[in-house]
Amino acid sequence: MSDDTVGRRVRFYGAHDLATGWQVPRVVEIAELFDPNEALRSAEDVLELHHVQQYLELGLLPTAYTDEERAQLQARAPRIRSAVARFFSTINDTNFATRVAGVDHDYHLDLIELLGRNNAFERCDSSTALPALAAAGVHLRELLTSKKLVQAYDTQIRGKLLSSPRGAEHVVRKYLEEDTRSQVHLPASFTAVDARELLEAYIDYDDANPNYIRLIAAARENSRVGIDARLKLRAKRRNDQTTATFFAENNGFRMGCKVGVSEFQDQLVVIEGATSEEHDSRYTYSSQWLDETCDNANILNNFMHLFGFVDHQVLLTLPSYPANLGVMERVIGITGNTEYKTGVAFRVTDMCTRLQTHFYRDFLQTKGIDLEQVVAWFFESYLVEDFGAANFSFSPSQGSTSYLQKSRHLFAEMESVANQFALFVADGQVDRDLLAMGSELAQYKDIPSLLDGKYIYPSGEEINGVLQLLFSDQSRLNYISADLSADAGAELLQENLVAYDDFEDYQKPSVDHLIGLNILENTGNRVQFVDAEQIHILRSLYNTQAASYYHLTATGRAVADYMVARGWAVRRSALLTDAEGKYFNYFLNQVDFSNGPQLRNKYLHGAQAGADGDNAHFDTYITALRLTVSLVIKINDDFQLAAFETGRKDTS
Numbered sequence: 001m002s003d004d005t006v007g008r009r010v011r012f013y014g015a016h017d018l019a020t021g022w023q024v025p026r027v028v029e030i031a032e033l034f035d036p037n038e039a040l041r042s043a044e045d046v047l048e049l050h051h052v053q054q055y056l057e058l059g060l061l062p063t064a065y066t067d068e069e070r071a072q073l074q075a076r077a078p079r080i081r082s083a084v085a086r087f088f089s090t091i092n093d094t095n096f097a098t099r100v101a102g103v104d105h106d107y108h109l110d111l112i113e114l115l116g117r118n119n120a121f122e123r124c125d126s127s128t129a130l131p132a133l134a135a136a137g138v139h140l141r142e143l144l145t146s147k148k149l150v151q152a153y154d155t156q157i158r159g160k161l162l163s164s165p166r167g168a169e170h171v172v173r174k175y176l177e178e179d180t181r182s183q184v185h186l187p188a189s190f191t192a193v194d195a196r197e198l199l200e201a202y203i204d205y206d207d208a209n210p211n212y213i214r215l216i217a218a219a220r221e222n223s224r225v226g227i228d229a230r231l232k233l234r235a236k237r238r239n240d241q242t243t244a245t246f247f248a249e250n251n252g253f254r255m256g257c258k259v260g261v262s263e264f265q266d267q268l269v270v271i272e273g274a275t276s277e278e279h280d281s282r283y284t285y286s287s288q289w290l291d292e293t294c295d296n297a298n299i300l301n302n303f304m305h306l307f308g309f310v311d312h313q314v315l316l317t318l319p320s321y322p323a324n325l326g327v328m329e330r331v332i333g334i335t336g337n338t339e340y341k342t343g344v345a346f347r348v349t350d351m352c353t354r355l356q357t358h359f360y361r362d363f364l365q366t367k368g369i370d371l372e373q374v375v376a377w378f379f380e381s382y383l384v385e386d387f388g389a390a391n392f393s394f395s396p397s398q399g400s401t402s403y404l405q406k407s408r409h410l411f412a413e414m415e416s417v418a419n420q421f422a423l424f425v426a427d428g429q430v431d432r433d434l435l436a437m438g439s440e441l442a443q444y445k446d447i448p449s450l451l452d453g454k455y456i457y458p459s460g461e462e463i464n465g466v467l468q469l470l471f472s473d474q475s476r477l478n479y480i481s482a483d484l485s486a487d488a489g490a491e492l493l494q495e496n497l498v499a500y501d502d503f504e505d506y507q508k509p510s511v512d513h514l515i516g517l518n519i520l521e522n523t524g525n526r527v528q529f530v531d532a533e534q535i536h537i538l539r540s541l542y543n544t545q546a547a548s549y550y551h552l553t554a555t556g557r558a559v560a561d562y563m564v565a566r567g568w569a570v571r572r573s574a575l576l577t578d579a580e581g582k583y584f585n586y587f588l589n590q591v592d593f594s595n596g597p598q599l600r601n602k603y604l605h606g607a608q609a610g611a612d613g614d615n616a617h618f619d620t621y622i623t624a625l626r627l628t629v630s631l632v633i634k635i636n637d638d639f640q641l642a643a644f645e646t647g648r649k650d651t652s
Contacts, residue, residue: 009044011106012054022506024062027055028073036079043099046087047107050114053080063509088118096124097132108142109182116148126153144170145182154187161190161198168202169212171195175225176215178337196226203231203238210246211334213239218595220338255344256280257352259359261287268306281352294367296377299360300636303629307356313540313548314637316576316630318353319583320346323543327473340586340593354619357626371625372396372410378632379417387639391430392420403617404603410624411588411600414631418442421575421635425450443591445581446574450642453571456537456547456560457578463541463568466519469510470535471542476507490535493520498527533559541569546577550641575634587627599623 010026030052040046055061056077061070091099103111112133115121121129130153133143140160143149150157161167174184199216202208217235221228258280262270268289272282285306293302303309310316322330324345335341361371372394379392394417397409419438420430425448427434458464469475470490477489480502486492500522503511511527514520519538521530529535533556540547549560549571563569576584585591588600599620 009048009104009106010051010055012051024055024060027052027060028062031056031073031076031080034076034080034083036083040083040087043087043101043103043111044107046084047103047110047114049080050084050110053077053084056080063505084114085118088114088120091115091118091120091124093124093128096120096128097135100132100136100138103136103138105137108136108138109145111136112138112142112146112149116146119148121146121149121152126156129153130156140167141170141173142182144184144186147183147185150185150187154189158187158189158194161186162194165198165201165205165208168195168198168205169209171198171225172212172215175222176219176336176338178335178339178341192224192226195224196231199226199231200234203234208238209334210239210242213242215334215336215339218336218339220590220594255348255351257348257355258282259352259355260284261290261363263287281348283352283356290363294364294369296374297382299364299369299371299374300378300629300632302360304633307353307360309353309630310633311544313544313551314633315540315544315546315548316580316583316634318349318626318630319544319579320586321544321579323471323545336595338592338594340582340596353626354622357629358622361622361625370396370399371629375628375632378636379420383639387643389424389430389639391432392417392424393432402614403621404614407599407617407620407624408603410621410628411603414624414628415442415600417635418444418447418631421638422447441589444576444584444588445578445591447576447581449573449575450638451550451645452573453549454573454638454641455577456541456549456563456569456571457545458541458568459570460567462517463563466514466517466568467538467542469514470519470538476510477503480504480507490529490539493527493529494535497525499525500527503527531559534563537563544577545579550645575638580634584627584631587623597623 008026010023010030030048034049034052040049056074059070059074061073065073100111100115129149130143140157143157143160161170170184170186174186203213203216213235216227217232217239219227219232221232255274256279260282262284265284265286268286270282270284272278272284274281289306290302293299304314308317320340320342322341325341325343326345329343364371364374373396376394376396379394383389383392394413395409397406401409416435419435419442422442423435424430458467469477471488473487475489478487478492479485480492480498484492484496484498484502486495492498500508500511511520515522515527518530519534520527533553537547537552537556537560547560549557552560560569560571564571574581582592586593586596588596588598590596590598590601597620603620
């Protein structure tokens with residue numbers, strides 16, 4: 001193979017990668033030219049053949065090929081695999097350096113993998129292999145992907161790790177980082193003491209990556225790596241210092257939210273988004289509506305419908321949903337493996353709903369109404385009168401107490417009503433004596449529901465692939481031309497008359513796939529969705545990671561049942577969806593995440609920060625109110641749906 005092919009070497013990124021289609025012609029060219037009797041001398045040629053082999057094995061060939069042509073080409077895959085293995089099996093101390101020299105960095109991981117797979121590290125001394133790999137530009141990060149290399153050269157790799165504070169980055173990648181693209185293997189001789197010393201040195205290192213410092217500060221304590229409270233505090237202080245320095249030197253991007261009242265507007269709410277001139281979103285509410293809805297029931301309804309705490313299925317809009325992360329937020333930055341991943345959309349929603357809660361609490365106070373008293377009415381009067389659910393209790397905090405005490409009290413009451421509801425679901429009543437004997441913390445993800453199989457969740461690779469094709473902003477179906485494009489494939493098909501032949505050739509296999517799954521149909525004039533209820537459920541599964549079964553129509557439930565039977569979805573029962581439960585845990589405790597404010601733990605254990613006076617606790621109190629109201633909304637939805645389903649059964 002000539003040198004002019006180097007710039008367009010084949011790489012296999014995955015069956016669904018957008019680069020797959022345009023590489024297929026080159027794959028065919030190399031496969032057809034391959035001669036098993038010709039000796040292979042260039043490592044790059046061999047590595048390219050390794051990638052070609054993966055295309056052939058998966059049948060990623062031109063769509064115009066006949067079955068016979070495909071079979072003939074795929075039959076070459078085993079011979080290519082054998083040729084690759086023979087090349088790497090002949091590497092020894094004598095030829096190691098010449099064989100690995102000049103390999104492009106794109107192939108480094110494959111080089112290390114194939115050397116290990118063919119036992120080159122067992123045959124070759126570290127004094128030969130490691131300098132040769134370094135001369136070829138292979139870095140420690142790439143060496144650590146091979147378990148066999150690390151085992152063969154244990155002490156030498158430990159020495160490389162400890163030679164610079166940057167060695168700590170590999171420890172962080174292995175134990176703290178989420179979605180590490182390749183495995184990290186550390187030598188057996190590398191101890192917890194080694195890890196601790198590296199992390200300490202890294203925290204003080206001038207060129208430390210701020211993202212890694214943040215991961216250390218937000219990590220859970222781990223004796224295996226030497227991470228304890230003292231180390232976390234050191235990392236937190238370094239992170240705070242770095243952040244303060246950055247914003248002192250950079251203006252950053254400002255975003256905010258404003259809430260107001262209008263005596264003149266007819267609409268219940270007017271929402272004005274941020275602009276280049278005005279960076280704040282603005283929510284203006286009708287004073288007439290607010291004045292006319294000051295009864296307890298409508299106050300809670302306003303959180304649902306006016307402030308948008310929930311969607312039409314009464315699924316909370318507050319959590320950080322992956323669907324709301326921007327492209328750059330998904331691919332840039334480093335996320336910890338115990339971190340609640342948030343983006344701009346979550347932060348804007350969090351900011352606005354906190355401000356709305358603050359605003360509405362203040363507005364109600366001008367009417368002589370205490371929001372906590374409204375919550376008490378819900379548990380002590382409404383549930384009894386509408387559902388016969390007695391013995392629930394909620395004790396509002398006293399108006400004269402500090403926000404510190406209000407916050408502590410509200411977290412305790414919120415946990416109490418969660419446990420009360422769990423008892424009611426289990427026993428059909430709230431036994432106050434039994435409640436008093438309980439000592440377990442409320443597990444928000446595990447609070448039960450009065451309904452069986454309340455939520456639908458996506459299940460399996462097939463449905464996840466469907467969701468990505470239809471709703472992801474990175475789907476190959478989003479763009480056909482300047483006149484036929486949208487943010488998502490589903491939106492493109494619903495808002496435009498798109499014929500099958502409008503799609504490009506590289507898009508048609510995906511369209512055919514969705515047609516084969518009976519999600520799309522080709523009417524001749526248009527490619528359209530087969531079932532409106534199905535697309536409604538699929539959209540919910542993508543946007544909120546769940547759908548509420550009992551909010552579906554009878555037809556929608558039949559579609560959901562079919563999806564479950566097909567293995568696309570599962571039904572599970574709880575008061576909160578998985579995402580909603582994680583949202584509560586993020587704010588309240590360390591059950592799921594290590595980077596949350598842990599408000600419940602800090603306030604009930606007396607470990608909250610002080611020093612700044614009572615106003616420092618006001619924001620926590622507003623957050624506690626928002627969480628409490630959200631829990632009330634979910635409990636009310638559960639009671640209403642259960643009552644409706646019972647009524648349906650009684651009349652059937």
